[in-house]
Amino acid sequence: MLTRRILLRIGTTFTLALAAAGGLQAAPQTPAYQAMMDALTRAHAAVVGVQVVAAEGARSAESLGRERAGSGVVIGPDGLILTIGYLLLEAETIQIVTQDDKALPARAVAYDLATGFGLLRPLVPLRGVAPVPLGSAVQARAGDSVMVSVGGEEADVTMARLVSKRPFSGYWEYHIESALFTSPPVRNHSGAPLFNERGELLGIGSLFIGDVLGDSRRVPGNLFVPVDLLRPILPELERTGSSAASRRPWLGVTSTEQGGRVQIVRVNADSPAQSAGLATGDLVLAVDGEKVSTLEAFYKRIWAHPNPDDEIRLTVLQGAEVRQITIKAMDRMKTLRRPAGI
Incomplete structure (x- = not known):
């Protein structure tokens, strides 16, 4: 049973959000308004807490910690839960917490590097929890x-506004063509589902963002991975644990864009980049002889290689010297401990 506090919060916050937009689309006490409240209540009832403890010595613990907590949402009649994948990286134990405060063990089903999604399934049946319908951000x-x-x-x-939809490049060798940006920010965003007024799932929470507008106004908010990216790969994820797009070259660098150039701000220990001599502060000028000036171009040129372990030639500025560095890339998933179940 949902608590009265949550039910009141859904009604009050959504009413205020709609009123702030210049008038209610569906006024309280009308059938349309009640239908909206029922849909959102059903959607929230499918949300669970996700608690993870990573394996001892997990590489991902350096940035994510061993103990992780976030959210997920039931999307399948068999209890399949969608969350953000980084919660599940190198997991040793996973449990979910239901709306009635029951803690149930779960296992990882998939981690998809390309989209960032994670799937898990409870080891005991979920009772009384209906899966949410998958929506689409195309019309949002x-x-x-x-x-x-x-x-x-x-x-x-929490009620929020969809601020923008645009491509997003992450510093950790990540890019998606359409991310959802919302404001105001939600603190516990990891794996949190994003719903429209019909209670349909639009996306899964990934990051806090300081500039959701993508300009100089510095409006804070959150980034959500759109569920549209899940639809075409869901059967593959359940069958194999990842998508084909995730099996791509990985260098092991953290990068940023600086004045029309790609700058390396960190090189992972024992990574292909470190072995090849790439260093913090290096500026990447070209990949395989093709000039790159954005993270998107940098990543896409690397991922154009057909095999995860291909050799990739970088032109870099190290100090005052321009150098050619050849890196033998690798499959990122081979550097991580796989959660039990995948």
Whole structure:
């Protein structure tokens, strides 16, 4: 049973959000408004907390910690849960926390490097939890009211605005063509589902972002991975644990864009980049002889190689010297301990 506090929060916050937009689309006490509240209540009922302890010595613990907590949402009639994948990296134990505070063991089903999604499934049946319908962000527009739902001990709902949809390049060798940006920010965003007014799932929470507008105004908010990216690969994820797009070259660098150049800000220990002599502060000028000036171009040129272990030639500026560095890339997943179940 949902607590009265959560039910009141859904109704109050969504009413205020709609009113702030210049008038309610569906006024309280009308059938349309009640249908909206019922849909959002059902959506929140499918949200769970996700608690993970990573394996001893896990490489990912350096940046994510061994103990991780976030949210997930039931998307399948068999209890399949969608969350953000970094919660599951090198997991030793996984448990979910339901709306009635029951802690259930779970196993990892998939981690998809290309999209960032993670799938898990409880080891005992979930009772009384209906899966949420998958929506689409294609028709979503800037200014739309959306609901962010958090599970677990800090279960709550927050109303937000969809601020923009645009490509996103992450510093950790990650790029998606369309990310969802919302504001105001939600603190417990990891794996939190994003719902539209019909209670349909639009995306899964990934990051806090300081500039959701992508300009100089510095409006804080969150980035959500759109569920549209899940639809075509879901059967493959359940069958193999990842998508074909995730099996791509990985260098092991953290990078940023600086004045039209790609700068290396960190080189992972024991990574292909470190072995080849790439160093913090290096500026990447070209990949395989093709000039790159953005993270997107940098990544896409690397991923154009057909095999994860291909050799990749970088032109880099190290200090005052331009050098050619050849890196034998590798499959990122081979550097990580696989959670039991995948």
